[in-house]
Structures are given as C-alpha cells and as structure tokens.
Amino acid sequence: MSDPRFDPYEILQELGAVKTGFVLVGGLARVIHGSDETTRGLDLAPSLNKESLRRLGVALDKLQARRVDGQPLDLSDLDPQREPVIELQSDAGEIKIVLEPAGTRGYEDLRIRANREPLGQGVRPAVASPGDLVRMMEALDRQPDPLVLETMRRVLELDRRLTIER
C-alpha cells in the first residue's frame, strides 16, 4: 500500500490565503530548522482569536479536512484541556491542530519567538523557534526520539552561538 499523500505546500498556501494566525510546530517545524527526520504531517498551533479560527475553518474546508475520529469538525468550541490535539486528514495530507503544545501556552506564547521562514512557492509560515521545539519535546508525556531531541538541542546551541557572534 502506498503512503498517503502529503503536500505541505498546498496546506500552507490555503492557510496563507485566508490569513489565519498559526505557528508551525512538530516534525515539519523541526525539519525547517535543520532536523534530518521524516514526517508526513503538518502540526500547527492556531490563534484562538474567533475571526482567525473562522478563517482556519475556511482553509480546512477547502482542503476537505475531516476529523480522523469521524466527529464533525467544530472550531467554534475549542478547549485545550478537553481536547489538546485535533487530528485531521485532508486531501493534502495529515494536519494536527495542537491547541497547547506540551510545555507551552499555545499560539500567543509561541508567536513571540517564531520566525517567518521563506519556503518557496509563495509560502512563508511562522515557525516555532528551536528553543520552543526543544521545550515541547522535553515536556511530552511520551519519550521523544533521543536522536531528534539531541539534534534539536545542537541546532539550538549553534543558533545561540550565531546570535552571540553576530
């Protein structure tokens, strides 16, 4: 059986087109910062602003995103305590809406240190900082991949050195 389709550009273009607020987190964010891992999904921490969530809903509709548990997708009643992660499958691949990534206070906390990274094809999403990505991995309930965690710590170390040397 072939792997499901994953087109992060299509997802990011739709999200960008509606101008919804989000910070990219998880494996794809780590890859963008230099982690040599493989991921087949896009994780995002959304702004909980009502209008932004409405726009996110529009983008997810266009992507034909539906919840993997078969429940209807309702972005008007989100509660990080009740449901910290919403898993979706879309025509462009897996999307996870992570309301409050482990060890953080969600979008408002992450966006301060996030950077907009130019990825080509007209997309320039806000990507969580290496420090926040390390923090998320360290705060996970499950044991993170030690190789990925070590890699991200090293990326963080090199980034800090660059900042000091600038």
Add this chain to the structure above:
Amino acid sequence: MTTGELIRSARLRAGYSQKELAQRLGMASSSIARWETDTVEPGFSTLRRVLQACGFDIPPVLVAYERDPERDARIQEMRELTPQERMTRLLDRLDKPAR
C-alpha cells in the same frame, strides 16, 4: 530541560511569583520573565544565584560528554541548506519508496 524551564521549575517549587523572586534578587521581574521564556539566558553565576534564592543549587559536577562527529556532520550539512531546501529534501525523501 532549558535554562528557562529550570528557573521556572525552581521558582514554582519554592512557591514564588516572578515578582517575589525578583524582589528577593533585587532585580526587575521582567528579567525573570525573559529568562523563563529563554528569550535571554543568564550567565552561570547568575543562574546559581537565582536557584539559590529559590532554595536550590546546581552541583558543580563535570560529566564526560562525547560528541558524535557523524551526527554533527549531518547537522552541519542540514544547516548549510536554506529552509526551502530542507523542505525540498524532505519531500524528495517522501517520494522515494521505503527501502
């Protein structure tokens, strides 16, 4: 664990607010906030002073740390790519059938 998390954890275990800890240290509470969010990293002596104000300390123990040259070379290789090139590399890898 990041330095910020260490400070936050020590402060919370001591039961201090950021303002209370700042008062004990004679500094602005914004400094505590910046450290805890890893926006600014304190020097080692400052870190010890902060932890000691919370009733903790870091034992000055040195443990052997071995670099992994292969991993460092891979990271270096990735760092020389732009974010766009890193994405392209990921997508190329996903297109290839698993070996």
